[in-house]
Amino acid sequence: xxxxxxxxxxxxxxxxxxxxxxxxxxxxxxxxxxxxxxxxxxxxxxxxxxxxxxxxxxxxxxxxxxxxxxxxxxxxxxxxxxxxxxxxxxxxxxxxxxxxxxxxxxxxxxxxxxxxxxxxxxxxxxxxxxxxxxxxxxxxxxxxxxxxxxxxxxxxxxxxxxxxxxxxxxxxxxxxxxxxxxxxxxxxxxxxxxxxxxxxxxxxxxxxxxxxxxxxxxxxxxxxxxxxxxxxxxxxxxxxxxxxxxxxxxxxxxxxxxxxxxxxxxxxxxxxxxxxxxxxxxxxxxxxxxxxxxxxxxxxxxxxxxxxxxxxxxxxxxxxxxxxxxxxxxxxxxxxxxxxxxxxxxxxxxxxxxxxxxxxxxxxxxxxxxxxxxxxxxxxxxxxxxxxxxxxxxxxxxxxxxxxxxxxxxxxxxxxxxxxxxxxxxxxxxxxxxxxxxxxxxxxxxxxxxxxxxxxxxxxxxxxxxxxxxxxxxxxxxxxxxxxxxxxxxxxxxxxxxxxxxxxxxxxxxxxxxxxxxxxxxxxxxxxxxxxxxxxxxxxxxxxxxxxxxxxxxxxxxxxxxxxx
Amino acid sequence: xxxxxxxxxxxxxxxxxxxxxxxxxxxxxxxxxxxxxxxxxxxxxxxxxxxxxxxxxxxxxxxxxxxxxxxxxxxxxxxxxxxxxxxxxxxxxxxxxxxxxxxxxxxxxxxxxxxxxxxxxxxxxxxxxxxxxxxxxxxxxxxxxxxxxxxxxxxxxxxxxxxxxxxxxxxxxxxxxxxxxxxxxxxxxxxxxxxxxxxxxxxxxxxxxxxxxxxxxxxxxxxxxxxxxxxxxxxxxxxxxxxxxxxxxxxxxxxxxxxxxxxxxxxxxxxxxxxxxxxxxxxxxxxxxxxxxxxxxxxxxxxxxxxxxxxxxxxxxxxxxxxxxxxxxxxxxxxxxxxxxxxxxxxxxxxxxxxxxxxxxxxxxxxxxxxxxxxxxxxxxxxxxxxxxxxxxxxxxxxxxxxxxxxxxxxxxxxxxxxxxxxxxxxx
Numbered sequence: 001x002x003x004x005x006x007x008x009x010x011x012x013x014x015x016x017x018x019x020x021x022x023x024x025x026x027x028x029x030x031x032x033x034x035x036x037x038x039x040x041x042x043x044x045x046x047x048x049x050x051x052x053x054x055x056x057x058x059x060x061x062x063x064x065x066x067x068x069x070x071x072x073x074x075x076x077x078x079x080x081x082x083x084x085x086x087x088x089x090x091x092x093x094x095x096x097x098x099x100x101x102x103x104x105x106x107x108x109x110x111x112x113x114x115x116x117x118x119x120x121x122x123x124x125x126x127x128x129x130x131x132x133x134x135x136x137x138x139x140x141x142x143x144x145x146x147x148x149x150x151x152x153x154x155x156x157x158x159x160x161x162x163x164x165x166x167x168x169x170x171x172x173x174x175x176x177x178x179x180x181x182x183x184x185x186x187x188x189x190x191x192x193x194x195x196x197x198x199x200x201x202x203x204x205x206x207x208x209x210x211x212x213x214x215x216x217x218x219x220x221x222x223x224x225x226x227x228x229x230x231x232x233x234x235x236x237x238x239x240x241x242x243x244x245x246x247x248x249x250x251x252x253x254x255x256x257x258x259x260x261x262x263x264x265x266x267x268x269x270x271x272x273x274x275x276x277x278x279x280x281x282x283x284x285x286x287x288x289x290x291x292x293x294x295x296x297x298x299x300x301x302x303x304x305x306x307x308x309x310x311x312x313x314x315x316x317x318x319x320x321x322x323x324x325x326x327x328x329x330x331x332x333x334x335x336x337x338x339x340x341x342x343x344x345x346x347x348x349x350x351x352x353x354x355x356x357x358x359x360x361x362x363x364x365x366x367x368x369x370x371x372x373x374x375x376x377x378x379x380x381x382x383x384x385x386x387x388x389x390x391x392x393x394x395x396x397x398x399x400x401x402x403x404x405x406x407x408x409x410x411x412x413x414x415x416x417x418x419x420x421x422x423x424x425x426x427x428x429x430x431x432x433x434x435x436x437x438x439x440x441x442x443x444x445x446x447x448x449x450x451x452x453x454x455x456x457x458x459x460x461x462x463x464x465x466x467x468x469x470x471x472x473x474x475x476x477x478x479x480x481x482x483x484x485x486x487x488x489x490x491x492x493x494x495x496x497x498x499x500x501x502x503x504x505x506x507x508x509x510x511x512x513x514x515x516x517x518x519x520x521x522x523x524x525x526x527x528x529x530x531x532x533x534x535x536x537x538x539x540x541x542x543x544x545x546x547x548x549x550x551x552x553x554x555x556x557x558x559x560x561x562x563x564x565x
Numbered sequence: 566x567x568x569x570x571x572x573x574x575x576x577x578x579x580x581x582x583x584x585x586x587x588x589x590x591x592x593x594x595x596x597x598x599x600x601x602x603x604x605x606x607x608x609x610x611x612x613x614x615x616x617x618x619x620x621x622x623x624x625x626x627x628x629x630x631x632x633x634x635x636x637x638x639x640x641x642x643x644x645x646x647x648x649x650x651x652x653x654x655x656x657x658x659x660x661x662x663x664x665x666x667x668x669x670x671x672x673x674x675x676x677x678x679x680x681x682x683x684x685x686x687x688x689x690x691x692x693x694x695x696x697x698x699x700x701x702x703x704x705x706x707x708x709x710x711x712x713x714x715x716x717x718x719x720x721x722x723x724x725x726x727x728x729x730x731x732x733x734x735x736x737x738x739x740x741x742x743x744x745x746x747x748x749x750x751x752x753x754x755x756x757x758x759x760x761x762x763x764x765x766x767x768x769x770x771x772x773x774x775x776x777x778x779x780x781x782x783x784x785x786x787x788x789x790x791x792x793x794x795x796x797x798x799x800x801x802x803x804x805x806x807x808x809x810x811x812x813x814x815x816x817x818x819x820x821x822x823x824x825x826x827x828x829x830x831x832x833x834x835x836x837x838x839x840x841x842x843x844x845x846x847x848x849x850x851x852x853x854x855x856x857x858x859x860x861x862x863x864x865x866x867x868x869x870x871x872x873x874x875x876x877x878x879x880x881x882x883x884x885x886x887x888x889x890x891x892x893x894x895x896x897x898x899x900x901x902x903x904x905x906x907x908x909x910x911x912x913x914x915x916x917x918x919x920x921x922x923x924x925x926x927x928x929x930x931x932x933x934x935x936x937x938x939x940x941x942x943x944x945x946x947x948x949x950x951x952x953x954x955x956x957x958x959x960x961x962x963x964x965x966x967x968x969x970x971x972x973x974x975x976x977x978x979x980x981x982x983x984x985x986x987x988x989x990x991x992x993x
Binding site for chain 1 (some may be wrong): 588742746758770778790801867
């Protein structure tokens with residue numbers, strides 16, 4: 001269905017090809033997952049399938065890409081529109097019309113299908129994607145998951161034989177992501193559509209993939225194969241695979257279900273190695289201080305809608321709190337209220353003892369810092385160095401403070417680079433450095449892991465954990481359950497603008513099926529949440545449990561796991 | 566809180582109620598424009614302030630009864646303000662520059678500015694006559710009414726749907742306009758977001774400097790987004806065209822260009838003194854040629870239309886009411902010019918001419934026959950003692966559920982809270 005024949009793509013002004021000598025064939029009716037670290041050329045590969053590379057982006061493409069027998073060299077994207085449907089990362093950038101029904105019909109109108117066919121297909125697609133109630137709604141009034149489904153629907157109506165998706169679930173909460181993935185499953189199974197999708201959040205998708213196409217790094221040869229087999233050597237892997245590698249399971253489990261079936265012995269070993277660790281607590285040296293942020297009875301309205309209602313939250317120094325909840329639950333609003341970007345309608349907000357609404361921006365900066373959802377919102381300058389100089393003067397910090405932070409968080413970035421040319425993760429680190437220049441005791445992050453690969457995420461986790469150890473309080477709004485499990489001392493769940501759960505991470509996330517991290521699901525009722533916790537437990541367990549004859553195989557397994565990179 | 570209310574038939578009298586608007590029975594956007602242009606034509610024929618006020622009232626009533634929550638619909642208030650500004654400016658000019666109407670009633674005298682001889686005929690300051698001011702007021706009001714009629718059409722007709730009715734050859738221009746319309750609000754949203762993000766850097770978020778500081782990032786963002794949209798549109802088949810023979814292509818070009826040239830010549834002939842004889846035929850031929858060119862050009866586009874608005878009975882009634890208003894007022898203006906253009910010299914109180922007024926009232930017909938937008942229909946139910954957030958109905962339900970779970974004192978608080986909210990909104 002999709003054939004790459006010795007394809008090398010080089011963009012203008014780039015010293016290296018973005019992808020080199022890709023040579024593979026994706027058969028019809030399969031869901032292929034494209035994985036790889038940031039910058040490995042995933043977007044380029046996806047663009048090459050629908051012809052946008054090189055017709056739209058420029059650059060040169062050597063070799064040959066054929067989709068359903070059409071050569072992209074001779075067919076422009078618009079001439080492939082009837083066989084390839086493409087959905088980019090941001091569904092809002094995809095919309096041409098203003099309401100759901102017209103959006104679904106747009107592609108068919110361009111192809112010139114007869115009105116009766118269009119009508120029938122729109123109705124079918126509305127049902128297929130569960131959009132029937134939304135048919136008259138303006139696109140801007142939809143939630144993120146709904147927008148993503150409309151974007152997928154809008155390319156499905158032309159009945160493409162190939163569907164190409166770039167990070168379809170990254171911006172979605174776990175439930176909305178499930179929704180989108182269920183639709184993709186259905187397309188593959190019922191309609192025989194060939195799906196190629198790239199995704200950073202492998203824990204959500206890898207179990208649905210028929211094949212995995214791995215781009216291990218810039219310029220490295222691509223590998224195509226069975227998911228479990230590719231995952232054994234993939235540099236990016238979801239927690240379930242990491243746990244499987246640690247425990248030495250073969251073949252590797254890809255879903256929680258598979259892993260749970262094999263986890264019996266591991267669970268008994270963990271139980272033998274001691275009880276689950278006590279809930280993570282902030283370092284005790286800071287616990288005596290008063291809260292850095294205290295919110296009581298907070299209500300916020302926007303227009304006529306209540307976004308937050310009677311919210312209570314307090315954050316102590318050295319503590320990290322994860323705010324979770326579905327898209328639109330009020331997480332961002334809560335963070336923004338703490339930095340005076342929204343005015344509370346009722347209630348009391350105190351940040352570092354001061355009311356943010358009555359504090360001048362210059363002073364508020366030293367009490368609390370927010371890294372917004374899109375770090376670009378914070379970056380105005382033309383180069384990293386300019387940005388740092390501006391941040392120093394904004395924060396009235398000693399010149400060089402920000403530069404030193406950047407050097408620590410982003411050692412590889414040159415001072416002259418333009419902030420917009422950085423990768424998603426680098427931009428986040430730059431924005432974080434800018435905010436940290438004022439050394440605020442309270443740091444807020446809104447969806448920090450959106451678009452980050454596992455390596456970037458790991459680095460972020462380390463940086464944030466280090467900050468909390470040094471007494472900063474961190475509050476992050478996130479959909480990423482693995483990040484919350486890794487980092488947060490406490491989880492606060494918001495729904496419809498109200499706090500519905502607030503407690504230690506282990507208690508809150510384990511109790512919820514959608515917020516539980518994979519490791520917790522696999523090892524339940526054991527209280528461990530992350531692979532690193534399991535690894536630590538096994539290491540100590542292996543130390544004192546050598547003689548108790550618990551089974552050599554497992555000890556070996558743990559050894560294998562430790563040996564894995 | 567000027568939200569639309571559904572007109573209720575008087576008790577006892579059972580009028581057939583207009584249906585809820587859906588995609589299937591949506592009124593053709595062109596019908597609204599015809600109706601509004603009819604009202605505007607009527608307004609252009611009279612300076613009677615009472616008739617003009619009646620036309621504004623009719624347009625305003627229909628808008629409030631049938632507009633949606635769409636952004637363009639909310640712009641009607643802007644047109645009202647624009648109308649008021651037009652009247653004020655017109656009257657101000659009459660006061661400062663004087664008026665040629667003449668008259669005897671001096672309101673007050675402004676100090677007159679001596680002007681050089683070459684500006685003869687222009688006067689600054691001096692006596693301000695009631696007749697002149699009144700004349701300008703009538704004149705300004707007429708212009709304001711025209712603007713408000715256009716504003717009403719703008720508020721009632723979905724511009725995207727109107728563009729869908731364009732001939733195929735103009736389709737691509739139509740898409741560009743629709744995209745621009747969705748981009749403008751996004752751009753404003755970006756400016757607001759980035760401006761408030763400046764606060765995160767400890768910089769002031771008000772004033773010109775803040776605006777200038779975000780201009781570049783906003784433009785960069787807009788550029789990135791338009792490139793992404795262009796890519797998406799290309800991948801979705803925008804710009805696919807059918808192959809047409811070269812002869813047809815050339816004929817299309819010739820017809821369109823020649824036709825437009827003919828239209829220009831014809832209009833010149835009509836307007837120039839003594840050219841009326843050849844003006845009209847040339848204009849009509851040109852128009853026909855241009856339309857034929859557009860039609861032929863449409864054959865290049867392979868695209869089809871999804872559910873175009875149908876021109877049904879209700880569209881006939883709505884557009885017909887507008888045409889009727891225009892026709893009746895034009896006739897009235899011909900038969901009784903004095904009533905429709907009350908003299909300002911000598912000063913007389915204008916009276917409301919009965920028949921033209923009744924004619925203008927025909928323009929209310931759309932408020933009865935046009936399908937009711939869903940949002941307008943829902944309103945009367947939530948006008949009670951609580952306000953319902955429009956977009957988040959379910960929010961309120963959960964809100965109420967949780968309140969019943971809690972103790973009495975808390976419920977009281979919530980009620981007071983919502984009363985306060987109402988008060989806050991009333992003052993807004």
